[in-house]
Amino acid sequence: MHNREFSQAIAMLFKAAYTTFIQKSELEAVMKIYIIRHAEPDYPNNTITPPGHLEAQALATRLSGTKIDRIYHSPLGRAIHTMQYTADAMGIKPTLLPWTAELEGWNFQNPSGKTEVIWNADNSWIREQRPFPSSENWHQLPPYDNPAFHDKYEEIRLNSDRFFQENGYQREGGRYRIVEPNRDTIAVFCHLGFGLAWLSHLLELPLPMVWAGFWIAPSSVTTVVMEERAHGWAAPRCYGVGDVGHIYQAGLPLSRAGLVADNID
16 A cells, blocks of 8 residues: 555544534533644744644644634744634633643753753653652652752642632542533643643643653644542543644644654654
8 A cells, every 4th residue: 555545544544433423422421531742843933833833724724623612722923823713613612721831930050051941851761760759759850859840740730629619619638629510621822841740730740751752843732621420429430632633634744843753843
C-alpha cells in the first residue's frame, strides 16, 4: 500500500471511530471536559503558526459536529487564536479562564547546567530515581523540590476544585461529592505543561510521572468524564489522551512542538 493510500485509510479509520464515539457519548448522561492544547505555537509572536491555523480549523470542523455547551480559554494568544475557530463555528461565546494559562516560573537547571521548563526534564532520569514520587511527596524530591513548584501546583488544585464546585461537584479527598449532577460538555483551550498538571490532579497521579510519561500534541483533545455512582460520589476518568484524529482526517502533518527527545526531529 502506498503512503497516500495508507494515510487515507488511517483518516477513514479515525473518522469512523470518532463518529462512533460521538454517537455513543452523546447518549451518556455525564459531564465531559475536553482539555485542548493550542495549535502549533509561534511563541515569539504569542500566536500560532500558519500550519497551526490549519490545525485549529480542522479541530473546529471536528468539534462543530459534537455537543459542546461551553468554551473556556487561557488568556494567552496561542490558546485564544486556536479556540476562536471552534467558538465561531459553533456560535458559542467563549469565557476567559485565567488560571489555565501556561505555567510560569517552573524552571530548573538540568544536569548539564542548562535551564529549562520542569515538564521537559529528562524522563529517563526521572524514571530511574527511587523511590518513585507519589501524589503526596513528589514536591520533596529533586528536581521538583523547589518550594515554588508546590505552591504553584496548589494554585492549580484550588482553582480546579473551585471550578468543579461551580459545576456541581464538591471535592473531598480524592473524590467528588455530587451536589448537583452536571451534563454539560466543556471545552478548555490551554497548554502542554498546564494541561498535564491539571490531569495529574484530576486523576490523583504523581505530577512528575504524568509529565515524564505523557505528551499532548498541538491541537490535541484529552477527554475527562465525571463518572457518577449511585452512592452519591463521582470521580474523573480519562477516556483518551491527546487525540489528534482531526489532524489525520484533514491530511495534515502532526506538529512535534514540545517534544525534546534526541531522536525527535
